[in-house]
Every structure is written in structure tokens, then in C-alpha cells.
Amino acid sequence: MKILAFDTSTQQCSVALLCGNEIKDISLDAPNQHAELLLPLIHRLLHEAGLSLTQLNAIGFSRGPGSFTGLRIAASLAQGLACAHDIPVAAISTLQMMAQATHLTQHAERIAVAMDARMQQIYWGTFAGTGIMLPTCPEQVLSPNEVILAGKDWTAVGTAWQVYSDSLLFLQPQLAHIDTKSLPQARNLIPLAQYQIEQKLTVSAENALPIYLRDKVC
Amino acid sequence: MRVLGIETSCDETAVAVYDSQHGLMSHQLYTQLPVHQQYGGVVPELASRDHIRKILPLTRQALKQAHSAWSDIDGIAYTAGPGLAGALLVGAVFARALGFSLNRPTLGVHHLEGHLLAPFLESTPPVPPFVALLVSGGHTQLFYVSAIGHYRLLGESLDDAAGEAFDKVAKMLGLGYPGGAALAALAEQGKPGFFTFPRPLIHRPDLNFSFSGLKTAVLQAWKKSGQTDQDKANIAYAFQEAVIDTLLIKTEKALMQMHSTRLVVAGGVGANTLLRTRLSACLEKMQGQVFYPRLEFCTDNAAMIAYAGWHYLKEGKQDADLAIRVKARWELQNG
Known part of the structure; x- marks a missing residue:
């Protein structure tokens, strides 16, 4: 299977390529440079693997939540790369990518992801599973004190657990572990894109669109 | 040479096809006016959100109207500035990615040069x-x-x-x-x-x-x-x-x-x-x-971008590298 994946939802610019069983990836800390970096990085990975776009089974991108401009850069790139060759697109949740990463490295099976959404709000999603982390509730943008979490032994992931640690303190008894450092990485998109291919959940280029969660912007 | 033009600098999403032999073959435009009207001015974030929903459907319509397949496109021109940075990025990234996937040259065009060259689309050009x-x-x-x-x-x-x-x-x-x-x-x-x-x-x-x-x-x-x-x-x-x-x-x-x-x-x-x-x-x-220009090309459109881009692309001029750049502020003056 061959999948190209990229994430520009945070200040990181991250690109990954699955070719056979091997994932090659590059992640750079690059605030405001995503548009400049993406195509050269993609070109490099494809070139090193001796692949052309038309050989890809799918293109995966993180559809949000995250930086609005970053999400649109990834979505318009996915649209432009996929449309002419009808390459299927896997639009992947940023929160799910982070849950998947934690699942792979820490074998956690219940993961609560909270990313700082600014304006005293967080992007919130909970995931569970073995192998593939699937959502257990709809993702939402809300105030930290509006969070509702049922059950115990959750692994907490995302920057918001640190930024809003005071407001989220009430959830402490339900948490087994907290990881506030991790950011979305394109390589974690790949197993989720594979899952979408298997489940026939990929979309056409037209539907490679961001999901902002925050829809009230003025 | 057949050039696809893409314009997303403000509150209109537009795509057009210009051809050396056939002239302007198609032009499509979606205006966001109703979105911004209630706010009494253009809201940049809403403009960008609308561009990304419309850019690909409009491109397909423009190609269809021009009876062209993707492979008939020899080059792609897009507005690289000046304008709203977030809005420009949608068109620029889409255009560059499309050029990359088709292995065709792309060129970022100055929006005002597009306007200045719009009368060249008429039967008696200056x-x-x-x-x-x-x-x-x-x-x-x-x-x-x-x-x-x-x-x-x-x-x-x-x-x-x-x-x-x-x-x-x-x-x-x-x-x-x-x-x-x-x-x-x-x-x-x-x-x-x-x-x-x-x-x-x-x-x-x-x-x-x-x-x-x-x-x-x-x-x-x-x-x-x-x-x-x-x-x-x-x-x-x-x-x-x-x-x-x-x-x-x-x-x-x-x-x-x-x-x-x-x-x-x-x-x-x-x-x-x-x-x-x-x-x-x-x-x-x-x-x-x-x-x-004809009345509809006085306001923002992609026909003028396709034309301006065609003028340079046919001479072999194109984006120098794969880095995608837009310029929200950009003076048009070069002698």
C-alpha cells in the first residue's frame, strides 16, 4: 500500500509516505512556513521512494481541528494533488491522530485529547479501541469546565491539559497518565488512512475539506 | 498553449481557461457577496472558508465549459497577491498542487497586472x-x-x-x-x-x-x-x-x-x-x-489572471521552485 500524508494543523509541518511496510517521514517546527515547505518535502519523499503521485492508493491530510489557515493549506493541497488523478482522500481528525500516536507508543486504550483552542476554549475528543482508535463521542470546541468524561483510566493527551490544568483539575481522579507535549505527526495519519481505505471511508478531492469545530468566527 | 487561471484574492472565487488559439474558452465566478453583506464588509476568515469549498467545483466547471480535460492544460496561473493572505493561500496552494500533480508549470500573477491586462481580452486590444x-x-x-x-x-x-x-x-x-x-x-x-x-x-x-x-x-x-x-x-x-x-x-x-x-x-x-x-x-x-474591459471583467475575475499568466508562461517564465508564496502586500511597479 502507498499513502502520502501531511499535517499542518499546528506550527509543525509534517509529511509522511507509506511505501510497502515502511513509513518515511519528515517533521519540522516551522511556524508560518507550511506553504513554503510542503511541496519540496513531498517531492523529496516521493523522489527518494521512486514513486509518482499516480501510484498512490490514497492521500491523507489532517482535516482539523487546528490552525484555520494550516487546515486550509493541507486541504487545498490535498484537493490539488488528488483531483486530476482521482486519488482517494482520507480526511483525518487531528485529535484522532494524536490518540493513535499515544495508543501506538503507550498502548493506552482510552484516550482523552484536549488541544488549546485559544479564547479560553479547548478542542475535545475521546477515543478508545485496540489497533485503531475510534471516537467515543463527537469532537467539540468547549470551555474546559464544560468537559464531561465518564469512567476511569483515561490517558490525557494534548497541550490543553497543561494550558488549562487548573480548570481540568477536576478530572484528575479519572486519569491514569497525562502527556501534554505531543503534537500531531503525519506518520500517525497513515494507519488511520489505511483504516479509511479498508472501510471505504475515503472521499473524493471535492470533499477534502477542513473541519474547524469553531464555526462562530465573527 | 492552454492556461488555467485561478483567482481567490478577496471575496470572489474564479477560474478561467485561456488558450493561444481559441482565446478565452471559459470563465466561472462565484461571488461571496451575500456572506459578507450582513457584516458590512469582507470578513477574511469567512472568505477563506468559502474559497476552499468552491475552488475545485468551479475548476471542474471551467474545464467542462472549455471542453478540456486536465491533460489539456499546459500551464496554471494564480493570483499570488496583493489581497487577503488566507484567501490567496487557498488558490495558490491548490494551483501549485495541481501543477505538481499534472507536471505543468505554474506562475503567481500580480492581481493588479491582471486588471490592467483585462482589456486585452476584448476584440480590439490596446x-x-x-x-x-x-x-x-x-x-x-x-x-x-x-x-x-x-x-x-x-x-x-x-x-x-x-x-x-x-x-x-x-x-x-x-x-x-x-x-x-x-x-x-x-x-x-x-x-x-x-x-x-x-x-x-x-x-x-x-x-x-x-x-x-x-x-x-x-x-x-x-x-x-x-x-x-x-x-x-x-x-x-x-x-x-x-x-x-x-x-x-x-x-x-x-x-x-x-x-x-x-x-x-x-x-x-x-x-x-x-x-x-x-x-x-x-x-x-x-x-x-x-x-x-467588458463590464463583468471590471471586477475581480480569473479570465484576466489566465491571460496575464499565459503572457508569461508562453515565454517560459514560471515559478522558480516548489515553495508556495503569496504576498498580501505587493507593489506593481517595474519601470
């Missing part, structure tokens, strides 16, 4: 050198164009653009947003002799404009008036006269300074009927010629 008056909601500029690609800025507005002044005065008179065209229509009901507004900077030798003082004068006149419908129409009449007189005087001055008798008019205000009538009369008197 021949450089000429003077160009670019007059829109964002710009009021006079250029000397010695050849395509060689633009010398002769003068520009020091504050509000002419179109901006039209829209602001329209708002003051309760004509909604953007009300420039409504104001011009209302002016036709107005009568001369009731109000007079200043013609800013006309006695100065330079070719600069200033329209911000004009709207203050209009506001004061409106407050002092009886505020009847006829007063409103009379004010609209006098305001339009003042703006168009000013544009006319400075344009005439520019033509004389440059010893030119050819004028190109571009930009949204270039659709104003009175402006066209007065400029045409002026150039006729000088035994010169004036060139306008």
Missing part, C-alpha cells in the same frame, strides 16, 4: 505604450505602461480608493453594502445645483488622489439637509460628479505628461457609466482611444 487608470474598491492608481510587464506608477490615492469612497458614502446614505453601484444609480435621479463637493488635489501638479475628505463633506451636507429622498439623490449626484471630475482631471493630466493619447481603464469603478462617458468624450476630443 497597444502599448498607454496610460492606465486602475480604479476599484482597493486602488486608485495611474500607470504608464510602456510594454506588458513594464508599469510605472504615476500617481495614486493617498487615502481611500475611489470605489471605497463610493461604498462608504453609500453606507452613510443608507444604501447598504457594497452600495457604490446603488449610489451611482441614485445619482441619476439627482439634480445639479443643490450641492457642490470639493475636487481634492486637482490644483496640485502631481497625479495623486485623496478621497477621504470628500466623505466628511458629504456627511456634513447630509446632516444639514432636509434628508428627503430628493436630497439624498442630489447629494449622490454631486458626490459622483466630484469623484469623476477628479479622476478625469488627473487622467487628462497624466495623458498630457506622458504625451499619450491611449488610455486603458480597469477595475470595478471602470464599470461606472458616467466615468466611461466622460473619459470617452475626453479621449475623443484628444483624437485618442480609450479601452475598457
Whole structure:
């Protein structure tokens, strides 16, 4: 299977390529440079693997939540790369990518992801599973004190657990572990894109669109 | 050579196909006006959100209208600036990614150069050198164009653009947003002799404009008036006269300074009927010629971007590397 994946939802610019069983990836800390970096990085990975776009089974991108401009850069790139060759697109949740990463490295099976959404709000999603982390509730943008979490032994992931640690303190008894450092990485998109291919959940280029969660912007 | 043009610099999403042999083969435009109208101005985040929903469906429509397949496209031109950064990025990233996937050259085009070249899409295109008056909601500029690609800025507005002044005065008179065209229509009901507004900077030798003082004068006149419908129409009449007189005087001055008798008019205000009538009369008197784009290409469109891009792409000019760059601010002046 061959999948190209990229994430520009945070200040990181991250690109990954699955070719056979091997994932090659590059992640750079690059605030405001995503548009400049993406195509050269993609070109490099494809070139090193001796692949052309038309050989890809799918293109995966993180559809949000995250930086609005970053999400649109990834979505318009996915649209432009996929449309002419009808390459299927896997639009992947940023929160799910982070849950998947934690699942792979820490074998956690219940993961609560909270990313700082600014304006005293967080992007919130909970995931569970073995192998593939699937959502257990709809993702939402809300105030930290509006969070509702049922059950115990959750692994907490995302920057918001640190930024809003005071407001989220009430959830402490339900948490087994907290990881506030991790950011979305394109390589974690790949197993989720594979899952979408298997489940026939990929979309056409037209539907490679961001999901902002925050829809009230003025 | 067949070029796909993409424009997303403000609140219109547009895609067009221009071909060396067939000329303009298609042009598609989606205006976001209803989205922004309720806010009384363009909301950049909402503009970007709309662009990304519309860009690909419009591209498919433009190709269909041009009876073209993806593989028929030889190059892609997109607006790289100036404009709203987030809005520009959607078109630029899409265009660059498409060029990468089709293995075709791409080129970032200056939005204002697109406007200046819009009259070249007509059956009798202008021949450089000429003077160009670019007059829109964002710009009021006079250029000397010695050849395509060689633009010398002769003068520009020091504050509000002419179109901006039209829209602001329209708002003051309760004509909604953007009300420039409504104001011009209302002016036709107005009568001369009731109000007079200043013609800013006309006695100065330079070719600069200033329209911000004009709207203050209009506001004061409106407050002092009886505020009847006829007063409103009379004010609209006098305001339009003042703006168009000013544009006319400075344009005439520019033509004389440059010893030119050819004028190109571009930009949204270039659709104003009175402006066209007065400029045409002026150039006729000088035994010169004036060139306008068709009305629909006065405002933002992708046909002008496809044309401007085609002009350079056919000469082998293209984006130098794979880095995607847009410029929210970008001066058009290169001799």
C-alpha cells in the first residue's frame, strides 16, 4: 500500500509516505512556513521512494481541528494533488491522530485529547479501541469546565491539559497518565488512512475539506 | 498553449481557461457577496472558508465549459497577491498542487497586472505604450505602461480608493453594502445645483488622489439637509460628479505628461457609466482611444489572471521552485 500524508494543523509541518511496510517521514517546527515547505518535502519523499503521485492508493491530510489557515493549506493541497488523478482522500481528525500516536507508543486504550483552542476554549475528543482508535463521542470546541468524561483510566493527551490544568483539575481522579507535549505527526495519519481505505471511508478531492469545530468566527 | 487561471484574492472565487488559439474558452465566478453583506464588509476568515469549498467545483466547471480535460492544460496561473493572505493561500496552494500533480508549470500573477491586462481580452486590444487608470474598491492608481510587464506608477490615492469612497458614502446614505453601484444609480435621479463637493488635489501638479475628505463633506451636507429622498439623490449626484471630475482631471493630466493619447481603464469603478462617458468624450476630443474591459471583467475575475499568466508562461517564465508564496502586500511597479 502507498499513502502520502501531511499535517499542518499546528506550527509543525509534517509529511509522511507509506511505501510497502515502511513509513518515511519528515517533521519540522516551522511556524508560518507550511506553504513554503510542503511541496519540496513531498517531492523529496516521493523522489527518494521512486514513486509518482499516480501510484498512490490514497492521500491523507489532517482535516482539523487546528490552525484555520494550516487546515486550509493541507486541504487545498490535498484537493490539488488528488483531483486530476482521482486519488482517494482520507480526511483525518487531528485529535484522532494524536490518540493513535499515544495508543501506538503507550498502548493506552482510552484516550482523552484536549488541544488549546485559544479564547479560553479547548478542542475535545475521546477515543478508545485496540489497533485503531475510534471516537467515543463527537469532537467539540468547549470551555474546559464544560468537559464531561465518564469512567476511569483515561490517558490525557494534548497541550490543553497543561494550558488549562487548573480548570481540568477536576478530572484528575479519572486519569491514569497525562502527556501534554505531543503534537500531531503525519506518520500517525497513515494507519488511520489505511483504516479509511479498508472501510471505504475515503472521499473524493471535492470533499477534502477542513473541519474547524469553531464555526462562530465573527 | 492552454492556461488555467485561478483567482481567490478577496471575496470572489474564479477560474478561467485561456488558450493561444481559441482565446478565452471559459470563465466561472462565484461571488461571496451575500456572506459578507450582513457584516458590512469582507470578513477574511469567512472568505477563506468559502474559497476552499468552491475552488475545485468551479475548476471542474471551467474545464467542462472549455471542453478540456486536465491533460489539456499546459500551464496554471494564480493570483499570488496583493489581497487577503488566507484567501490567496487557498488558490495558490491548490494551483501549485495541481501543477505538481499534472507536471505543468505554474506562475503567481500580480492581481493588479491582471486588471490592467483585462482589456486585452476584448476584440480590439490596446497597444502599448498607454496610460492606465486602475480604479476599484482597493486602488486608485495611474500607470504608464510602456510594454506588458513594464508599469510605472504615476500617481495614486493617498487615502481611500475611489470605489471605497463610493461604498462608504453609500453606507452613510443608507444604501447598504457594497452600495457604490446603488449610489451611482441614485445619482441619476439627482439634480445639479443643490450641492457642490470639493475636487481634492486637482490644483496640485502631481497625479495623486485623496478621497477621504470628500466623505466628511458629504456627511456634513447630509446632516444639514432636509434628508428627503430628493436630497439624498442630489447629494449622490454631486458626490459622483466630484469623484469623476477628479479622476478625469488627473487622467487628462497624466495623458498630457506622458504625451499619450491611449488610455486603458480597469477595475470595478471602470464599470461606472458616467466615468466611461466622460473619459470617452475626453479621449475623443484628444483624437485618442480609450479601452475598457467588458463590464463583468471590471471586477475581480480569473479570465484576466489566465491571460496575464499565459503572457508569461508562453515565454517560459514560471515559478522558480516548489515553495508556495503569496504576498498580501505587493507593489506593481517595474519601470
